Amino acid sequence: MELAFHGATGGTTGSCHLLRAGGRTILLECGLFQGRRASTYSRNLRFGFEPRAIDAVILSHAHIDHSGRLPLLVQRGFDGPIYATAATRDLCDAMLSDSANIQLRDAEFLNRQRLLERVRGRRPERSRWRRGDDDPPSLGPSNPAKREILPLYLEEDVRKTMKRLRVRECGTWFTLGPRLRVRLHEAGHILGSTWIELEISERGGARRLVFTGDYGRAQPILRDPTPLLAGDVMIAESTYGARSHPPTDDTEAQLGAAVERLLQRGRGKLLIPAFAVGRTQHVLHALEALFERRRGPALRVVVDSPLAKRATEIVSAHSECFDEEALARLARVQSGASKRLHVSFTETVDDSKLLNRDEGPVIIVSASGMMESGRILHHLAWSVSSPDTEIAIVGYQARGTLGRRLVDGEKEVNILGHRYAVRARVTTLNGFSAHADREGLMEALTPLAGQVETLFLVHGDNDQRLPLARSLRSAGFARVECPVNAATWNV
Secondary structure, three states: OEEOOOOOOOOOOOOOOEEEOOOOEEEEEOOOOOOOOHHHHHHHHOOOOOOHHHOEEOOOOOOOOHHOOOHHHHHHHOOOOOOEEEHHHHHHHHHHHHHHHHHHHHHHHHHHHHHHHHOOOOOOOHHHHOOOOOOOOOOEEEEEOOEEEEOOOOOHHHHHHHOOOHHHHOOEEEEEEEOOEEEEEOOOOOOOOOOOOEEEEEEEEEEEEEEEEOOOOOOOOOOOOOOOOOOOEEEEOOOOOOOOOOOOOHHHHHHHHHHHHHHHHHEEEEEEEOOOOHHHHHHHHHHHHHHHOOOOEEEEEOOHHHHHOOOOOOHHOHHHHHHHHHHHHHHHHHHOOOEEEEEEOOOOOHHHHHHHOOOOOEEEOOOOOOOOOOHHHHHHHHOOOOOOOEEEOOOOOOOHHHHHHHHHOOOOEOOOOOEEOOOOOOEEEHOOOOOOOOOHHHHHHHHHHHHEEEEEEEEHHHHHHHHHHHHHHHHHHHHOOOOOOEEEEEE
């Protein structure tokens, strides 16, 4: 069995792990690197392996940092199957299409900005960049003559990719060849998410590889994750390997306090950058519960993300993943039946632009969750310098992202090529995370210690995965490794 790690090593994006076993070459996920545009663009272009040599891809879930380079893989010649649950397939259809459209729109916007600067006789924004500042305003390498910014892939690449998706149910074995079979298990992270079990027949008998994907936690909406099985070799995430989540009740109380501050101001915005899939639905669930209990004036909530609207519809179509209370609450939000919470979904770009001039009070939930693309950037450009704005950060912010810079308290940030002073209040609500925290990971992994030959930790910044590695060694794991990018291991 040979493993090579081509992403999410010492970081939380670009998940992509290559397995050679049982006479097959398998890719576990093919995610997009997220962060500083110029550097991540070049990383996304390089796979480190030949896409045509991959026999199949197994996808744990639909988040872009796990699925976002699949269209580029297909564009480069991959023509095998991609295995996932039905919910993951439906979400990928929406999310990959949205990713392609965002890349195209952002490229067009930045190309227009550069052209206007040249016409006005101004130096391009790039010339104002200093080493150590935020990125120059580029989505990637430019044509030296035309200075054109290009998207990684287009909608047609997404359509070709979706034709390769093959649905598999949790708990049912399927084969990838005479010596390799696979089974998916509920991971409790987002709709349709799984952890992956592979059984490889070798001369000495059968060996098992277990990959946790993004392992979830008990949440108010999703079913709880299925307990992990021991593998001879395991690959585990470590996103919150050294951090504990506050209780869900505390987090919802913090959200309630942010809402009260907005109502007391009587103006301005509460901006909630949220992943369109999973996190947006969780936030709406929490807001609806909050306003069901409280008395006082009603409040408008606008979900400004076409993907979030579609994702919420997909959620309703996969009732098998949720409990009855969660489905009933989401139905009230979608139908407008909630008494004190008026939720609407934007339809057009013009609808989104009108929100920038809205004096509030209003809650705007918009993607992307790490604030690296999408409509949230335009809302931040309009509002981040206003003391009447509060930004509630409800998800993990990877190193190098705009979201991380706001969490770290930077006083000035680059948004779409322009510098803005940060005068908005920034509030971090870690309890909304759909990842297991340190205690959750230890609880899931520790019972398996004596049965695992080698445990690889991925999908975590080193300040999270290195402490987790030490704890797991102390808990009895014989060998815990923290691979670097492109490292190859024979296990």
